[in-house]
Amino acid sequence: MRKFCLNPKTPSFSLHRNTSSSISSSSSTTIPSIRKATAHVEAAESLILKWNSETSDYAKLTSLFYNDKNEAIQYIDCVNNLQKAMHSLLKHDPSSPKLIKAKKLMEIAMNRLQKEFYQILSMNRAYLDSESVSVRSSSTSLCSYEEDGIQEEDDFGEAENCISEVERVSSDAVDDLRIIADSMVSNGYGKECVKIYTRVRKSIVDEGIYKLNVEERSFSKLNKMDWEVLEMKINSWLEALKISVRTLFAGERILCDRIFAASRSVGEACFAEISRDGATLLLRFPEFVAKTKKSKPEKIFRLLDMYTAITVLSPDIELIFSFNSTSGIKSQAYDSQNRLMESIRNILSEFEYTILKDSSKLVANFGGVHSLTKRTMQYLTSLADYSNVLSEIFLDVLPSSKSLLSESYLYSPELSQNSTENVTGFSVQMMWLIQVLLCKIDVKSKQCKNVSLPYLFLANNLQHIVEKVRSSYLQHILGDDWLLKHIAKVKQFMENYERVAWGEVFSSLPENPKAALSVAEAREVFMKFNLELEKAYRKQSAFVVPESKFCDEIKTSLARKIVPIYRELYDRHYIMAGNVREMMEYVKFIPEDVHNYLMNLFCGVRA
Structure with missing residues (x-):
């Protein structure tokens, strides 16, 4: 000792x-x-x-x-x-x-x-409570411990009230204690003074920690817990950390400084003895959680919450535990932070392999958005909400598989200088994960049996990715250039789909619908158009485009390319088709019918 x-x-x-x-x-x-x-x-x-x-x-x-x-x-x-x-x-x-x-x-x-x-x-246990001391003394002691607006749960309101039963401190009691402490220390009874003070105040700190549901648990016990149970413990810890640091330990530090103002070494001895066990127990919990073997990718969000909490409170921890004798407490906070950082990086690395190893088949060949795309983008948009802390965690860290991602993809000559300057380790990580997803979706597109369906499938999935990026903080992370590039890629997939799926319909129409045609030629044109339109419609009507705006874009694009030409053909050559009976045989669709056919496409289940 x-x-x-x-x-x-x-x-x-x-x-x-x-x-x-x-x-x-x-x-x-x-x-x-x-x-x-x-x-x-x-x-x-x-x-x-x-x-x-x-x-x-x-x-x-x-x-x-x-x-x-x-x-x-x-x-x-x-x-x-x-x-x-x-x-x-x-x-x-x-x-x-x-x-x-x-x-x-x-x-x-x-x-x-x-x-x-x-x-x-x-x-004076109630009057020398930690919150009262810290609030009353904040203007003249360590620092101002400001509330940051985080709402405590009802359970923690009761725990905090147990730590601070009243919102005032007895200045007389503090003065009396300081006078007695000065006398005892100056007369050689410093050790006795420390013993009495630490016995009383440590019991208060330990009780406060217990009331905040912070309990001694071994790593083996935490490792065996179901994730749902452990997540509840994490939520409790998040509330307990803020109250403990900014109220409990801050108040005890200020109280020690006031009572032992004449003997800093004695005050340091008291505070170290009072706070060491409780603070170490509190700050060791994240390290244990980070080391547990829980495979769920969702674990990352609770780890990020804990990392953020420690980061926000780091200045307070640094100031409150500034004594040499409490340096171990600060070290524990840093160790937990580093362990959380390591675990977060590992989880994202494992998530990449989860995408690569996904073996789920297409539920049906309808060309909709794959469940892997939905899950992945939901995960990434949620991660984007933690962009500040993740940018810190991935500072100067590139994905391990970066060599597979070409320089032209990440740093395209088309990108503006401003966009390349904003590329960070975390933004590269997000780009890479989306690229891995797109590669996996491309592989899955090979499962489509219809020759045109892979293009619609790829267009649907990339459009879903683009919309998720555009409607979340991912747009800020990835940048406008990235977004524009992938919007152009969606358009390319859509054009390929139109070419393969509707190419025969396009080619069945004459280049110049107003050109003179014989009756036989006109009948042949109408018959071929009828055949190709019905064939294409039968194949494409079962396919889906889940996002309504994108669906309308595709249908409108098809209508612009087919209906105007057919209308001119119809208006110019309808009279030449022959009598009414013959007209019914060769001209099945009026222009409005063709438009309605196209507008009824992709009305299947939007999965």
Whole structure:
């Protein structure tokens, strides 16, 4: 245990010291000094004996400081004068009966002050609560512990009230404790003072920690917990951390600084002993959680919450535990933070392999958004809400598989200088995960049996990705250039789909619908168009485009390319198709019918 520089107890005034060497002043100066010392001893005797619990029932049942504050101050003055008298007597005659008497009186006085110190601490538990001390002293002590607006749950409101039963502090009690502490320390009873103070205040801190549901749990127990149970423990810890740091430990630090203002080493010893166990227990929890083997990707969000909480409170932790003797507490906070950082990086790495190893098949060949795309983008948009802290975690860290991602993809010559300057380790990580997803979706598109469906499938999935990016903070992370590039890619997929799925319909229409045609030629054109339109419609009508705006874009694009040309053909050559019966045989659709056919596409289940 660390040794603190405390003044020696009264017994150090040794009776065996050489008398001749201790008497150095002339008789003319010694006599007045001895008379004064004797007077101090006699003056102190009556008051000290009055409050001797061993000989007085009144003193045993009554508190000196609560009974009469003026008499208490007089008592402290007597003790201080008694100390001066002992020094004078020691110099004159180490074997003096007066010195022996003074030593006994000092011992009685110190016993009394120990009792008073304990009584004041015990009787003022509610008034020396941590929150009251920290709030009342914030303007003159460590720093201002400002509330940050986070709402505590009802359960924690009760716990916080247990820590701070009232919103005021008894300045008188603090002053009394400081006076007693100064006297005890200066008279060599610093260790006794520390023992009493830490016994009382540590019980308060430990009780507060317990009320906040922070309990001692081994790593093995945490590792065996179901994730749902562990997540509840994490939520409790998040609430407990803020209350503990900004209320409990901040208040205890301020209280120690005020009571032991005259002896910083004693104050440090007290605060270290009071806070060490509770703070270590509190700050070790995230490290244990980070080390648990829970495979769910969702675990990352609770780890990010814990990392953020420690980061936000780091300045407070640094300031409150600034003593050398509490450096281990700060180290524990940093260790937990580093362990959380490592675990978060590992989870994202594992998430990449989860995408790559996904073996789910297409539920049906309808071309909709794959469940893997939905899950992945939901995960990434949620991660985007933690972009600030993740940018810190992935500072100068690139994905391990970056070599697979071409420089032209990440740093395209088409990108503006501004966009490349904003590329961070985290933004590259997000780009990479989306690229991995797109590669996996491309592989899954090979499962589509219809030749045109892969393009619609890819367009649907990329459009879903684009919309998720555009409607979330991912757009800020990835940048406008990334977004524009992938919007263009969606358009390319859509054009390929139109070409493959509707190419025969396009080609069935003449390049110049107003060109002169014979009756036979006109009939042939109409028959071919009827055949290709019905065939394409049968194949494409079962396909889906889940996002309504994108669906309308595709249908409108098809209508623009087909309906106007068909309308001109119809208006120019309808009369040439022959009589009514023949018209019904060769011209099945009026232009409005064609438009309605196209507008009814992709109306399947939008999965």
